[in-house]
Amino acid sequence: MPSVLVVEDDPSIRQSLIEVLTEHGYAVRSSADGFGALREVTQTPFDAVVLDLGLPDLDGGDALRMIRGISSVPVLVATARDDEREIISLLNAGADDYLVKPFSGGQLVARLSAVLRRTTHVPAAAPAPGTRGAPAARVAPAAEALHPTTVGELTVDPGARTAYLAGVELRLTRREFDLLAFLARHPGQVVSKRRLLTEVWREPYVDDQTVDVHLSSLRRKLGERAAAPRYLLTVRGVGIKLVVPR
Numbered sequence: 001m002p003s004v005l006v007v008e009d010d011p012s013i014r015q016s017l018i019e020v021l022t023e024h025g026y027a028v029r030s031s032a033d034g035f036g037a038l039r040e041v042t043q044t045p046f047d048a049v050v051l052d053l054g055l056p057d058l059d060g061g062d063a064l065r066m067i068r069g070i071s072s073v074p075v076l077v078a079t080a081r082d083d084e085r086e087i088i089s090l091l092n093a094g095a096d097d098y099l100v101k102p103f104s105g106g107q108l109v110a111r112l113s114a115v116l117r118r119t120t121h122v123p124a125a126a127p128a129p130g131t132r133g134a135p136a137a138r139v140a141p142a143a144e145a146l147h148p149t150t151v152g153e154l155t156v157d158p159g160a161r162t163a164y165l166a167g168v169e170l171r172l173t174r175r176e177f178d179l180l181a182f183l184a185r186h187p188g189q190v191v192s193k194r195r196l197l198t199e200v201w202r203e204p205y206v207d208d209q210t211v212d213v214h215l216s217s218l219r220r221k222l223g224e225r226a227a228a229p230r231y232l233l234t235v236r237g238v239g240i241k242l243v244v245p246r
Contacts, residue, residue, distance in 0.1 A: 002047040002116060006030040007037040007063070008078070009056050017050060017078075020105035021112075034058030034066070041071050048116060050108070051095075053079045061090060068094035074119040076112055078103070088217045091173055097210070114201055119174065149184040152244040154222070154231055156184040165222060175200075176218045179211075183232075183242040192239040215240065 004026045008014040014030055021028045029044065031037040034055045041049065049067065053060025064075060077090055077098040087098055096115050099107060148157040153166040158181045163170045172180065182200050183191060193211045201210065215232060224230040230245040 001025060001027045003027040003029070003044070004112070005037060005040050005044070005046045005049045007032075007034070007049060007055070007060075008052040009033060009054065010052075013052075016105075017108065020108060021050075024109050026112075032056070034060070034063035037063060038066055038070070041067055041073060046073050048074045048076060048112060050076050050078055050112065053077065053081060061086075061093060064090060064095060065093050074115045076108075076115055078108075084213060084216065087213050088220075091175065091213065091217060094173070096174065118178070118201070149187065151184060151187050151231065151242055154184075154242075156181050158185075170221050172218070172221065175214055176221070179214055180218060180242075183240065187242050187244075190235045190239045190241045195239070 002025075004021055006014060006017045006021070006028055008017060008030070009032045011032075014032065018028045018030055029040060029046075031040050034057050037049070037051070040046070051060055051064060051067075055063060058066075060077065060079070064077065067073065067075060074096045075094065077095045078101060079087075079090075079098060080101040081087075082100045090098060096119055097111050099111055147159070148155055150156075154163070156163045161177055161181075163172060163177060163180055178200050179196065182196065196211050216226070219225060219229070219232055222231050224232065226234060231242055233241050233243050235241065
């Protein structure tokens with residue numbers, strides 16, 4: 001049974017999250033503030049944390065950074081803030097995914113299940129009676145997919161989980177690396193956002209904005225912008241492809 005820490009200061013929202021997650025088979029503990037969450041993470045090996053940003057004692061972003069200083073537990077940020085720059089900052093600070101409030105219990109369970117599949121060996125909890133069934137198991141990538149790929153001055157090594165641009169290692173989040181590695185396995189091919197959600201996020205019910213936010217952050221680290229692309233070329237209405245800069 002996967003264990004989850006819910007960090008939410010609003011009592012009614014906190015109770016709703018606990019009920020939804022418990023119904024779907026998660027073992028849930030909760031905290032109403034940031035320092036309480038830090039104590040919980042220090043004392044208990046949770047499989048995931050659902051973290052609100054509007055906490056009474058700490059900004060959620062600061063709480064996230066503190067959690068990252070003591071644990072690699074996957075963190076799903078729950079926020080009413082939808083500013084892209086702030087979301088990118090949170091992802092760079094170590095968040096594994098985010099949900100913008102208000103969201104449904106189904107969205108929460110789907111995102112949390114996807115985070116657990118990507119980041120741990122703990123299986124996601126079984127769906128409650130009457131809910132959508134769990135996605136089919138996926139076959140592991142072929143061995144050749146772990147070989148390094150070089151595109152221009154960019155080298156991506158999935159086996160070592162490293163990426164270098166002109167000899168300088170890129171500091172990528174887990175999700176950014178997975179996205180870049182997938183595109184590097186298909187250089188020059190246009191990949192749709194829906195395929196990225198299915199193959200990288202492994203969750204077909206996540207919205208396209210998730211891909212856009214990660215692509216924006218990845219572009220910045222590659223030293224480019226959507227208006228002036230070098231490696232990540234958008235084909236309007238179709239998808240994205242990794243190319244050799246001209």
